[in-house]
Amino acid sequence: MAGAGGSDGLTRIIHRGRWYRNRLAAMSAGEVAHRIVEMSRRQRYKLGAPSRVVNYDPGSMALPQWPGLAEGVGRLAADPGLMAGWAGHAAAVAECRFEFLGISWPEAAETGQMPDWHLDPVTGDRWPATQYCFDIPYRHADAFGDVKNVWELSRLQYLQPLAAYGLISEDRAIVRLCIDHLMSWIEKNPPYLGVNWPSMIEVAFRIVSMIVISSLLGSHFSDQERRVLLRSLYQHGWWIERFPSRYSSANNHLVAEAAALFMLGTLAPDLPGATRWRTYGARQIERAAREQIAADGVGREQSPAYAALTLEWLLLCGDLGRRVNQPFTDAFWQQVLRAGEFLKWITDRQGNQPRIGDDDDSHVFGNGMGIEPTVNSIVACIASATGEPAIAPPVPVSHLRNALFPPPRPDNVWPVGVRHFTEGGYTVDRRPARDGAPGHLMVFDHGPLGYLSIAAHGHADTLAVWLHVDGRPVLIDAGTYLYHAGHEWRDHFRGTVAHNTLTLSGENSSEISGPFNWARKAEARVVTLEGGADDWAVTAEHNGYHEAYKVLHRRRVARTAPNQFTITDMLTGQSGDNRVEIGFLVSPALEVTSTGTGFVIRDGQQTLLKILNDSALPGWVETGRTQPERGWHSPSFGIRQPAPRIVFAGRLTTGQAVDFRLVVGEG
Numbered sequence: 001m002a003g004a005g006g007s008d009g010l011t012r013i014i015h016r017g018r019w020y021r022n023r024l025a026a027m028s029a030g031e032v033a034h035r036i037v038e039m040s041r042r043q044r045y046k047l048g049a050p051s052r053v054v055n056y057d058p059g060s061m062a063l064p065q066w067p068g069l070a071e072g073v074g075r076l077a078a079d080p081g082l083m084a085g086w087a088g089h090a091a092a093v094a095e096c097r098f099e100f101l102g103i104s105w106p107e108a109a110e111t112g113q114m115p116d117w118h119l120d121p122v123t124g125d126r127w128p129a130t131q132y133c134f135d136i137p138y139r140h141a142d143a144f145g146d147v148k149n150v151w152e153l154s155r156l157q158y159l160q161p162l163a164a165y166g167l168i169s170e171d172r173a174i175v176r177l178c179i180d181h182l183m184s185w186i187e188k189n190p191p192y193l194g195v196n197w198p199s200m201i202e203v204a205f206r207i208v209s210m211i212v213i214s215s216l217l218g219s220h221f222s223d224q225e226r227r228v229l230l231r232s233l234y235q236h237g238w239w240i241e242r243f244p245s246r247y248s249s250a251n252n253h254l255v256a257e258a259a260a261l262f263m264l265g266t267l268a269p270d271l272p273g274a275t276r277w278r279t280y281g282a283r284q285i286e287r288a289a290r291e292q293i294a295a296d297g298v299g300r301e302q303s304p305a306y307a308a309l310t311l312e313w314l315l316l317c318g319d320l321g322r323r324v325n326q327p328f329t330d331a332f333w334q335q336v337l338r339a340g341e342f343l344k345w346i347t348d349r350q351g352n353q354p355r356i357g358d359d360d361d362s363h364v365f366g367n368g369m370g371i372e373p374t375v376n377s378i379v380a381c382i383a384s385a386t387g388e389p390a391i392a393p394p395v396p397v398s399h400l401r402n403a404l405f406p407p408p409r410p411d412n413v414w415p416v417g418v419r420h421f422t423e424g425g426y427t428v429d430r431r432p433a434r435d436g437a438p439g440h441l442m443v444f445d446h447g448p449l450g451y452l453s454i455a456a457h458g459h460a461d462t463l464a465v466w467l468h469v470d471g472r473p474v475l476i477d478a479g480t481y482l483y484h485a486g487h488e489w490r491d492h493f494r495g496t497v498a499h500n501t502l503t504l505s506g507e508n509s510s511e512i513s514g515p516f517n518w519a520r521k522a523e524a525r526v527v528t529l530e531g532g533a534d535d536w537a538v539t540a541e542h543n544g545y546h547e548a549y550k551v552l553h554r555r556r557v558a559r560t561a562p563n564q565f566t567i568t569d570m571l572t573g574q575s576g577d578n579r580v581e582i583g584f585l586v587s588p589a590l591e592v593t594s595t596g597t598g599f600v601i602r603d604g605q606q607t608l609l610k611i612l613n614d615s616a617l618p619g620w621v622e623t624g625r626t627q628p629e630r631g632w633h634s635p636s637f638g639i640r641q642p643a644p645r646i647v648f649a650g651r652l653t654t655g656q657a658v659d660f661r662l663v664v665g666e667g
Contacts, residue, residue: 025519026248026517026518028247028453031246031248034246038243042134045192049192049238052272053235054191056272057227058230063221063226063268065214066211068323069216072403072404072406073168074167074168076164076168076398076402079398081398082398085368087165089161089162090166090177092369093159093162096114096115098115099369101361101636103149105153106124114180115181117185117189117196118150119150120150121149122145122149123144125143127147128194129195132192133194133196133198134198136195138198138484139484147484148483148484148637151195151196151199154185155206155209156213158366158368159178159181159209159212160366160400161366161367163178164216164400166178166216166217167216178213179213179217179221182229183225186228186229191235200239200243200244200245201245201253203236204256204260205256207236207260207263207264208365214229230271234268234272237261237271237273240260241261241276241280244257245257248452248453248454251292251301251451252306252457254284255310255313258284259281259313259314259317260281261277261281262285265277265279266324267320278326282326282328285332288314289328289331289335290335293307293335293338294421294423295338296338296342296421296422296424297342297343298342298425298426298447300424300450301451302356302425302447302449302450302455302458302459303356303357303359303450304346305355305357305361305362305374306362306457307342307343308374309363309374312363313364315336315378316364318332318333318336319405333386336382336386340379340388340391341391342421342424343375343379343382344390344393345415345421346428348468348471348472349394349439349471350394350395350471351376351393351394351395352471352472354468355479355480356445356466357461358459359480360480371636372399376393379392380392380397380408381401381405389408389409390413391408392409394410396410414430417429417431421447422526425445425446426444427538428443429441429565431562434562437563438470438563438608438665439470440468440470440664441467442467444465446462446525446540447524448521448524449510449518449521454518455518457516459494459498459499460494460496460508460509460522460544461496461500462501462509462510462524462542462553463541464499464500464501465500466500467609469608469664469665472587472603472608474586474587474609475584475586475609476585477499477500477585478585478633479634479635480493480637481632481637484515496510497581498630499585500583501553501583502569502580503581503582503583504545504571504578505549505579505580506579509522509544510522522542522544523544524542525540526540527539527540530558534559535559536559537556537559539555540554541555541572549574550573550576551571551576552571552572554569555568555569560661563664563667564664567659569657569660570652571654571655574654575653575655577651577654580617580649580650580651581649582647582660583648584611585645586601587633588644589603590602591603592621592644592646594621597614598611598619598661599611599621607665608664609662609664610661610663611660611662612660612661613658613660615658615659616658617648617652617658619648619649620647621644621646622644622645622647624642
């Protein structure tokens with residue numbers, strides 16, 4: 001293992017030990033028992049999978065064919081922009097040029113060379129390809145790089161638009177290129193060796209890619225290639241069934257695994273276990289719609305991006321169920337619709353949403369290699385699937401998904417006013433431009449940290465606010481940046497100081513205990529809801545600082561005029577004098593100017609927002625500081641850039657209120 005010796009190796013051992021300790025602390029007794037059984041099963045298959053799996057012979061079985069997918073792709077040929085994008089994508093793949101997550105892969109030595117499926121493009125090192133997958137400590141072996149880079153390529157999602165373009169263009173070279181890449185992955189990643197097998201959600205993503213390719217190009221496979229693909233699909237499904245995500249891991253991972261088994265069991269009914277997979281998958285998908293989406297439509301992972309990912313899995317299963325006459329229930333579709341309504345509420349007129357919680361740009365259907373407006377596209381698919389045009393986003397998105405979900409007409413009829421999503425934990429205020437004043441979208445978070453005991457994709461952003469003006473993000477979320485390889489940066493981007501809320505004594509409101517775990521979680525509650533649709537106020541508080549400081553952070557957000565909000569922060573509880581910091585992170589595309597009474601945020605000559613503060617807390621602007629890490633924004637996974645952060649800091653006595661007046665536009 002590269003760099004395994006010396007202090008680096010010792011550091012990794014310590015980090016690994018801490019991870020296991022913290023992960024164990026988050027488990028129930030039932031989960032501990034489950035993990036012991038799972039560990040035993042992992043050791044059992046280290047000796048080798050059964051011969052009936054490794055050497056499975058599908059005989060004359062047909063390849064999976066998603067009903068209507070090929071016909072839907074054919075209709076997309078009328079979209080010149082999409083065709084041009086896919087043509088450019090095909091050219092890049094032909095030259096083995098890959099770019100994912102803001103990272104460019106080293107170019108192949110010659111055109112037509114197959115990808116190196118285990119190469120990390122940042123470090124240049126190769127992950128083990130022949131080691132038993134569960135023996136590879138991918139969470140802690142950062143000497144190789146962030147495992148997500150290798151996984152992103154091995155999802156094979158870049159082959160989906162390649163297959164679609166090959167079908168439409170009838171270009172045999174493109175068709176052959178797609179099939180050759182698929183066969184190369186299968187050859188170089190035998191079951192269950194290498195880093196591309198230990199994560200079941202990655203296995204699930206790959207199943208969908210394989211089904212899409214076979215549905216579009218199945219007639220071009222040789223008999224031997226057909227057998228190889230069906231054998232690999234069986235090995236993928238068999239592996240997921242052995243190691244399902246349960247208990248604290250039963251978030252979007254469970255949805256992906258169940259959906260992949262439902263699709264595989266439905267479309268390849270002659271595979272061993274297919275009936276069992278289909279039945280299990282359908283039951284889990286119905287359950288996931290109830291459990292992973294709150295009654296008010298908020299995704300319980302407290303991340304619009306992960307809500308969209310979960311919804312994409314649900315939509316694909318729902319579509320397939322309809323096409324094969326195994327429809328999901330009306331209650332299932334109502335939950336999907338509610339989730340679409342929430343996402344529409346937090347979408348501004350340019351199609352932007354606050355990037356709350358984790359966002360790693362994940363999706364199920366791929367359209368290329370670039371960053372995709374996934375939330376917008378999924379909202380459009382919900383409008384199409386449910387027959388509710390009012391859900392449609394304002395900005396059309398051309399995507400491979402439209403082969404199954406015809407794009408709805410962009411909808412410019414917006415929800416207006418205030419809506420309290422009390423179970424999910426958000427208050428959203430949105431107003432159109434009027435009388436020369438710009439429109440705005442304001443979101444206030446008073447909900448839980450995240451989903452299940454580890455709240456894997458939540459951030460310590462309790463009582464934070466986000467604000468968009470005229471379709472431009474102004475007060476923004478810091479973003480995500482990195483997962484496993486992030487270390488201190490991962491902690492920073494999840495931490496309280498990176499969000500638009502109050503930090504006490506420099507500590508997080510929820511205590512981080514690993515890249516996807518929390519030792520202590522702040523609990524929020526709404527204290528009062530006042531007013532009506534125009535003049536309203538929400539007071540909420542959280543207990544994240546109570547254990548250490550015996551105080552609660554209370555924040556009141558009020559709409560006090562057509563384009564004006566007042567934010568009031570205070571600490572309640574044990575008397576004392578506390579060191580606090582209240583920050584507002586501003587989009588790096590904007591300019592922040594200090595005035596005598598606060599700060600003005602402008603886009604060129606246009607004033608978007610004024611933050612006025614009459615309290616005793618002094619304020620300043622910091623950008624891109626590294627000690628400590630603050631004033632940073634991650635616009636997409638793997639990318640980090642400096643961003644201005646307005647800071648008000650000083651001593652705050654318990655019970656003392658500090659007010660901020662946010663004036664949208666010129667005021």
